[in-house]
Amino acid sequence: xxxxxxxxxxxxxxxxxxxxxxxxxxxxxxxxxxxxxxxxxxxxxxxxxxxxxxxxxxxxxxxxxxxxxxxxxxxxxxxxxxxxxxxxxxxxxxxxxxxxxxxxxxxxxxxxxxxxxxxxxxxxxxxxxxxxxxxxxxxxxxxxxxxxxxxxxxxxxxxxxxxxxxxxxxxxxxxxxxxxxxxxxxxxxxxxxxxxxxxxxxxxxxxxxxxxxxxxxxxxxxxxxxxxxxxxxx
Amino acid sequence: xxxxxxxxxxxxxxxxxxxxxxxxxxxxxxxxxxxxxxxxxxxxxxxxxxxxxxxxxxxxxxxxxxxxxxxxxxxxxxxxxxxxxxxxxxxxxxxxxxxxxxxxxxxxxxxxxxxxxxxxxxxxxxxxxxxxxxxxxxxxxxxxxxxxxxxxxxxxxxxxxxxxxxxxxxxxxxxxxxxxxxxxxxxxxxxxxxxxxxxxxxxxxxxxxxxxxxxxxxxxxxxxxxxxxxxxxx
DNA sequence: ACAAATTTTATGTCTAGACATAATATCATT
DNA sequence: AATGATATTATGTCTAGACATAAAATTTGT
Numbered sequence: 162x163x164x165x166x167x168x169x170x171x172x173x174x175x176x177x178x179x180x181x182x183x184x185x186x187x188x189x190x191x192x193x194x195x196x197x198x199x200x201x202x203x204x205x206x207x208x209x210x211x212x213x214x215x216x217x218x219x220x221x222x223x224x225x226x227x228x229x230x231x232x233x234x235x236x237x238x239x240x241x242x243x244x245x246x247x248x249x250x251x252x253x254x255x256x257x258x259x260x261x262x263x264x265x266x267x268x269x270x271x272x273x274x275x276x277x278x279x280x281x282x283x284x285x286x287x288x289x290x291x292x293x294x295x296x297x298x299x300x301x302x303x304x305x306x307x308x309x310x311x312x313x314x315x316x317x318x319x320x321x322x323x324x325x326x327x328x329x330x331x332x333x334x335x336x337x338x339x340x341x342x343x344x345x346x347x348x349x350x351x352x353x354x355x356x357x358x359x360x361x362x363x364x365x366x367x368x369x370x371x372x373x374x375x376x377x378x379x380x381x382x383x384x385x386x387x388x389x390x391x392x393x394x395x
Numbered sequence: 396x397x398x399x400x401x402x403x404x405x406x407x408x409x410x411x412x413x414x415x416x417x418x419x420x421x422x423x424x425x426x427x428x429x430x431x432x433x434x435x436x437x438x439x440x441x442x443x444x445x446x447x448x449x450x451x452x453x454x455x456x457x458x459x460x461x462x463x464x465x466x467x468x469x470x471x472x473x474x475x476x477x478x479x480x481x482x483x484x485x486x487x488x489x490x491x492x493x494x495x496x497x498x499x500x501x502x503x504x505x506x507x508x509x510x511x512x513x514x515x516x517x518x519x520x521x522x523x524x525x526x527x528x529x530x531x532x533x534x535x536x537x538x539x540x541x542x543x544x545x546x547x548x549x550x551x552x553x554x555x556x557x558x559x560x561x562x563x564x565x566x567x568x569x570x571x572x573x574x575x576x577x578x579x580x581x582x583x584x585x586x587x588x589x590x591x592x593x594x595x596x597x598x599x600x601x602x603x604x605x606x607x608x609x610x611x612x613x614x615x616x617x618x619x620x621x622x623x624x625x626x627x628x629x
Numbered sequence: 630a631c632a633a634a635t636t637t638t639a640t641g642t643c644t645a646g647a648c649a650t651a652a653t654a655t656c657a658t659t
Numbered sequence: 660a661a662t663g664a665t666a667t668t669a670t671g672t673c674t675a676g677a678c679a680t681a682a683a684a685t686t687t688g689t
Contacts, residue, residue: 170672183570183608195639206674211640222570227640228682237569238478245473245629335471336417336456343625345579345599363597365579391577395479404642429669440644445670461670462652635686642679648672655666 169203174213177203179222182233193223193231241393245341248294248302248327257296261325264355265291268310268317275307278370279377286310288317290326293355299386303355306381312373326379330371334378339371343391352384365389403437408447411437413456416467427457427465475627479575482528482536482561491530495559498589499525502544502551509541512604513611520544522551524560527589533620537589540615546607560613564605568612573605577625586618599623 178199181187193199196214200207214231217223221238225231252259271285281287288308294301306326308316312334319329346366353360365385371378412433415421427433430448434441448465451457455472459465486493505519515521522542528535540560542550547568555563580600587594599619605612 168673179570189569197639206676207640208642208675209673211642212672214640225640226682227680228638228684230639236481236565239573240476240478241575242474242476245475247470250470331470335423336413338629339473340626340628341475343577343599344623345597345619347597361595363579363581365577385579389578392574394574395572402643431669440646441670442645442672443643445672446642448670459670460652461650462654462668464669631689633686633688635684637684638682640680640682642677644677645675647674650671651669653666653668655664657662657664659660659662 169205169209171209171212171216174199174203174205174210175216178213178217182222187233189233189235189237191233193233195230239395241395243391243393247331248304248325252294252296252301255296257301258298260295260298261292261323262295263290263292263321263325265289266321271307275380278380279307279309281309281377286317288313290321291351292321292325294325300356301386303352303384304381305384306379308379309377312376312378330379334371334373337371337373337378339369342368344368346384348384356384356386358387362387365391403439403443405443405446405450408433408437408439408444409450412447412451416456421467423467423469423471425467427467429464473629475629477625477627481565482538482559486528486530486535489530491535492532494529494532495526495557496529497524497526497555497559499523500555505541509614512614513541513543515543515611520551522547524555525585526555526559528559534590535620537586537618538615539618540613542613543611546610546612564613568605568607571605571607571612573603576602578602580618582618590618590620592621596621599625 178193187193194202196207196210199210203210214223214225218225218231221240222234223231224234246254249259249261267289269287269289271279271281271287275281275287276283276285288310290304290306290308292304294304304325304327308326308330310317313330315333316326321329344366345363347361348356348358348364350360352364353362356364358364364387367383367385369381369383371380412427421427428436430441430444433444437444448457448459452459452465455474456468457465458468480488483493483495501523503521503523505513505515505521509515509521510517510519522544524538524540524542526538528538538559538561542560542564544551547564549567550560553563578600579597581595582590582592582598584594586598587596590598592598598621601617601619603615603617605614
């Protein structure tokens with residue numbers, strides 16, 4: 162038997178159970194002892210064990226079923242989480258000075274491809290904005306965005322000279338849902354010019370569609386400068 | 396006052412609090428009522444409110460501090476989570492037939508750059524493996540991997556002709572930590588040949604370093620075929 | 630042997646109350 | 660005014676016990 166700390170918290174239990182799993186004392190597929198049993202072993206209440214196991218389940222380490230008990234996941238679900246910061250914060254976090262420049266700002270009727278992307282009705286009004294974000298006066302990100310005026314009518318009036326649509330939208334329509342697609346693409350002329358790279362050079366691209374309770378809010382294409390890396394740990 | 400369900404669960408509270416935040420009843424920065432107060436309003440125990448608020452905090456919606464109370468996050472921390480599937484699963488999920496081919500497999504001394512990447516001692520032995528993953532006989536992903544033989548000595552003996560290092564490592568060394576870096580790069584000759592694209596074409600690249608309780612396990616560079624997109628929702 | 634009804638069981642969730650802890654606010658001292 | 664000690668407070672965590680619920684295991688009916 163192992164020596165237990167004076168007071169066993171859910172973190173201790175979580176850690177110890179995880180340790181046994183990692184050390185193959187409880188290999189993948191193993192049916193773990195029930196909560197009551199573990200509570201007895203660790204000398205604590207079942208609720209404490211419950212919290213530990215719940216978190217292990219959230220982390221994708223174990224799989225729990227009512228009555229079925231908890232078992233070690235056969236294929237641990239590894240997942241990365243990326244934070245999606247404001248461009249400004251991202252730039253400033255690197256210790257660089259952030260600057261923003263508006264390139265284009267016009268109200269328009271949604272082109273066909275955008276209609277499809279956002280499931281918009283025909284003749285929908287959208288605000289089309291192009292701008293560029295700098296880090297220490299070097300181009301950092303080129304942004305090509307469409308905003309659905311039906312959901313955000315103020316977009317047509319707002320002056321995007323000082324504040325980027327990125328930041329304005331977050332203050333205007335927070336707590337949205339979104340889908341992001343990351344890919345590598347070769348720089349077309351406008352993108353290449355804006356980012357100061359050669360036409361055809363590889364560029365890291367992100368496309369994002371944003372909804373507010375089912376209604377499409379905005380579609381944006383982001384092109385990152387040469388050497389950009391998206392980093393995450395898990 | 397609103398009509399409450401007969402039994403108020405933590406989900407109800409979480410949902411209701413979130414609703415008020417989204418509807419700007421509690422705009423960003425607002426100091427929320429304390430747990431005791433909310434418990435009184437919802438007619439439940441403080442622990443129930445606690446669980447709801449804890450989850451809102453985990454979700455990055457609110458910010459909690461002891462004694463300071465809970466307040467609505469000024470800039471909601473949006474985060475995407477990507478699942479990291481096995482290449483095989485990824486390919487098969489697209490309804491394609493998976494195939495794997497080993498290109499190179501040699502034991503070697505870690506080159507300097509790898510020493511640095513993995514913080515390895517000099518003259519470390521590593522297994523260097525190159526292989527390619529197909530979807531419906533079309534190149535899908537080119538893999539260039541180094542495995543630390545100190546942590547995974549069996550790597551030098553294992554026959555990677557049938558089973559990819561990807562799958563073998565997961566069964567051999569599960570529950571690792573990792574850092575991933577995604578970027579766009581232009582295809583060098585070997586990559587271009589393997590993926591069947593032109594030299595210099597943009598390629599989506601992922602680099603991953605994996606540790607097992609502090610010890611570096613493997614470094615891998617993954618190059619994806621033209622048109623690859625990494626998709627996530629949040 | 631098969632299907633339907635019943636029991637059993639492990640997890641899911643809630644409660645009321647308690648003590649812990651970090652951070653702020655307040656008060657006393659130099 | 661700056662410093663240090665002390666009280667206050669909101670969240671963090673735990674407990675013991677309870678009832679809920681999904682799903683497996685068993686019994687019953689045909």
